[in-house]
Amino acid sequence: MNIHQYDVVIVGAGGAGLMAALQASKTAVTAVISKLYPTRSHTGTAQGGVGAALGNLEEDHPEWHTYDTVKGSDYLGDQDAIEFMCNEAVPAVYELEHMGLPFSRTPDGRIAQRPFGGHTNNVTGKPVRRSCYAADRTGHMILQTLYQQCIKNNVNFFDEFQVLDLLVVNGVAQGVVAIELATSEIHVFHANAVVFATGGFGRIWKITSNAYSNTGDGVAIALRRGIPLEDMEFFQFHPTGIYKLGILITEGVRGEGGILVNDKGERFMEHYAPRVKDLASRDVVSRAMYLEIREGRGINGKDYLYLDVRPETVNKYAALDGRTFPDGRPYQVSGEELLAKLPDIIDFCRTYLGVDPIEQPMPVQPTAHYAMGGIPTNIYGQVLMDEKNNILPGFYAAGEAACVSVHGANRLGTNSLLDLLVFGKHAGLHAAQYARDTQFQTLPKDAADFARQQLDRLQNCDKGTEKLSDITEEMKVTMMDHVGVFRTEEGMNMALNKIRELKQRYWNLKLDDCGKVFNTDLLNAWEIGNLLDLAEVTAASALARKESRGAHAREDFPKRDDKNWLKHTLAWLKDGEIRLRYKPVVITKYQPKERVY
Amino acid sequence: MKVTVKILRYNPEKDKRPRYHTYHVEAEPTDRVLDVLEKIKGYQDGSLSFRRSCAHGICGSDAMRINGMNRLACKTLIKDLHTDKIVIEPLLGLPLIKDLIVDMKPFFENYQRVMPYLVNNEPAPLRERLQSPEERERYDDTTKCILCAACTTSCPSFWSNGQYVGPAAIVNAHRFIFDSRDRAAGERLRILSDQFGVYRCHTIFNCTLACPREIQITKAIGEVKRAIATGSLD
Numbered sequence: 057m058n059i060h061q062y063d064v065v066i067v068g069a070g071g072a073g074l075m076a077a078l079q080a081s082k083t084a085v086t087a088v089i090s091k092l093y094p095t096r097s098h099t100g101t102a103q104g105g106v107g108a109a110l111g112n113l114e115e116d117h118p119e120w121h122t123y124d125t126v127k128g129s130d131y132l133g134d135q136d137a138i139e140f141m142c143n144e145a146v147p148a149v150y151e152l153e154h155m156g157l158p159f160s161r162t163p164d165g166r167i168a169q170r171p172f173g174g175h176t177n178n179v180t181g182k183p184v185r186r187s188c189y190a191a192d193r194t195g196h197m198i199l200q201t202l203y204q205q206c207i208k209n210n211v212n213f214f215d216e217f218q219v220l221d222l223l224v225v226n227g228v229a230q231g232v233v234a235i236e237l238a239t240s241e242i243h244v245f246h247a248n249a250v251v252f253a254t255g256g257f258g259r260i261w262k263i264t265s266n267a268y269s270n271t272g273d274g275v276a277i278a279l280r281r282g283i284p285l286e287d288m289e290f291f292q293f294h295p296t297g298i299y300k301l302g303i304l305i306t307e308g309v310r311g312e313g314g315i316l317v318n319d320k321g322e323r324f325m326e327h328y329a330p331r332v333k334d335l336a337s338r339d340v341v342s343r344a345m346y347l348e349i350r351e352g353r354g355i356n357g358k359d360y361l362y363l364d365v366r367p368e369t370v371n372k373y374a375a376l377d378g379r380t381f382p383d384g385r386p387y388q389v390s391g392e393e394l395l396a397k398l399p400d401i402i403d404f405c406r407t408y409l410g411v412d413p414i415e416q417p418m419p420v421q422p423t424a425h426y427a428m429g430g431i432p433t434n435i436y437g438q439v440l441m442d443e444k445n446n447i448l449p450g451f452y453a454a455g456e457a458a459c460v461s462v463h464g465a466n467r468l469g470t471n472s473l474l475d476l477l478v479f480g481k482h483a484g485l486h487a488a489q490y491a492r493d494t495q496f497q498t499l500p501k502d503a504a505d506f507a508r509q510q511l512d513r514l515q516n517c518d519k520g521t522e523k524l525s526d527i528t529e530e531m532k533v534t535m536m537d538h539v540g541v542f543r544t545e546e547g548m549n550m551a552l553n554k555i556r557e558l559k560q561r562y563w564n565l566k567l568d569d570c571g572k573v574f575n576t577d578l579l580n581a582w583e584i585g586n587l588l589d590l591a592e593v594t595a596a597s598a599l600a601r602k603e604s605r606g607a608h609a610r611e612d613f614p615k616r617d618d619k620n621w622l623k624h625t626l627a628w629l630k631d632g633e634i635r636l637r638y639k640p641v642v643i644t645k646y647q648p649k650e651r652v653y
Numbered sequence: 654m655k656v657t658v659k660i661l662r663y664n665p666e667k668d669k670r671p672r673y674h675t676y677h678v679e680a681e682p683t684d685r686v687l688d689v690l691e692k693i694k695g696y697q698d699g700s701l702s703f704r705r706s707c708a709h710g711i712c713g714s715d716a717m718r719i720n721g722m723n724r725l726a727c728k729t730l731i732k733d734l735h736t737d738k739i740v741i742e743p744l745l746g747l748p749l750i751k752d753l754i755v756d757m758k759p760f761f762e763n764y765q766r767v768m769p770y771l772v773n774n775e776p777a778p779l780r781e782r783l784q785s786p787e788e789r790e791r792y793d794d795t796t797k798c799i800l801c802a803a804c805t806t807s808c809p810s811f812w813s814n815g816q817y818v819g820p821a822a823i824v825n826a827h828r829f830i831f832d833s834r835d836r837a838a839g840e841r842l843r844i845l846s847d848q849f850g851v852y853r854c855h856t857i858f859n860c861t862l863a864c865p866r867e868i869q870i871t872k873a874i875g876e877v878k879r880a881i882a883t884g885s886l887d
Contacts, residue, residue, distance in 0.1 A: 093714075095800050096714050098712075100712055150781055153782060166783065404710075525694075571667075
């Protein structure tokens, strides 16, 4: 067995992990463990931008960003954390620019900004240009820029190492266990501080924008180590995924003036969000799309709608809305300008659909996209163990794996990149300082046993009968049908029973690969085990919450119920059972009120 | 439709040398080659090994040779191959580990040699450094690189000598050399003018053809050559 010792170990090399690594490595001996080469991480697929009230094109303020985020969260976000994030947004974006991030530019050379759903001028209620972007490749540029800076600063990477377990000794985090993909050797990383930046778990659902690797590894490991998961019932469905494939079409398309239309050619969002229409929050738009489809107004009666960004359509509706450029001229776009602003989207549609968005509308449907819930933390990334906010010393989480909670029941577009920058940074800083001031504990001899047992139990399954692909498919279909955009008690009960059945069958898997070199068969199986655990927690948390709020929409409880449910869910896994408890939401300046767009 | 998929497979724990295995798969013409690989792995042989993640051409995990061309499996549709016979092989020029997985370490080492990061030690302003849209456009094409290695592993000069930094590294050097905010163009040009730098490029254009991001790689290499020759970035 290989044993390594570091002050700080960071797991995951997407935006949050790399940001944490850059900060921590300045003052502490730091290692980054990632199951992918860092530039393969899912941050790279983010498109439309990062939110910050720079005010480069029109008046804007961090206070407006704060209010919009609180409202977007359907008042479930913790307002102290949201205010902190929105204030930090402005220096965070400048810091990225100074690192070399190639933002798109305004004519006077400043960072370009575009409108995005739910981001408004708080005085007029109209959309505000707050999303700082690099064409439709903002995530790619962030990931590349942070990786480049890590190379410049000689950060230690363990690429293609899969984390399997968190080590807790005498009540403090003391490192992780990982497997080296190329050899199947087990490594113990002994560390005084551990940062989980392992991303989300959108692969639970059938239609998803998420990468194959988004299997919630860190979140599932934390759950198995007795840490509760917060607000898991809130999972965002992005309104515009490419039909059947789920590939994301950025909200920036609507920011640039694109609109959603139904089979009758109607701009249906006018009926659901009269003020901001197609730029309402994602939960609102996704629900509207489901309702349109249910009423038979999907395209050709099927389960998709059109996203139309043809210049003639954009210009027609921009004129109707009275939309203008910052200098007051009426808003007009050409096909060429759209191509410059949305090159990758246009490429995706041409490649996967044979559709050119400049000339034809794009078939879209809501796609599972982002976990608002996750490992509970405070604004320093410290992981919280209970409803009294006691911490697990030395354990940190950041990015989509974490729940601070700044997104509450529904995240605004552009706030995920912001979240990973701000909280990745602060987790890295805090972890480094804590680790330097802390003595190592002696690791027990059997430190790697729990990890090894999990793999051995799966690998012994060559006598089993179940196929991994069947179990995966059944989970994804069940969750899509019953724990998706709309939910009912009956459906969720069914889903919960199904997931529990799949968890039983999972331990009777038949794997084909018994080797040690890149055994992706075994590791995929382990990842699906993580998804099954997280699917169960998601369904159980959702079943218990008898109200509709943000992304959690119950047909049997269609109203938000602040009296009983203005609180965060915490879910523990104890002896194979899920236990739920609750903690209050932090409310500072903004009292909950009805949410209309 | 039925497709016949011939995959060059190699398990270092069992095989002396790589061998072709043939699979028959039911697929839609609009399926990605990656979907076909997933079907084989999921329903015929779980030991088939390949890398993949985002499945839509952004993460750069699944570059491989498909019918003789370096492509991303997730960005290649069956119908675009214009045949129902598909041959899939690992990238050339990097050590083979298992099936379609090659050792990416030499590739990333070459990338790191060209200082692939912004260098500017002048005090940063309180806000952003200004850059005009024209200055930003100058290096736009090379910012698209996803480090998939399709270009470098299609280059005969790289095949003949792996110390050649290769097209991907030059693309990433270009991205900073022509960025108006950067101050280390001279150092990068010095690195690229040595015997393993740009002069190993003989304008074969394989890299440009292979790039799934449609970066004009040979052109970018030409611009770097010209900058070295003239000592000017104009």
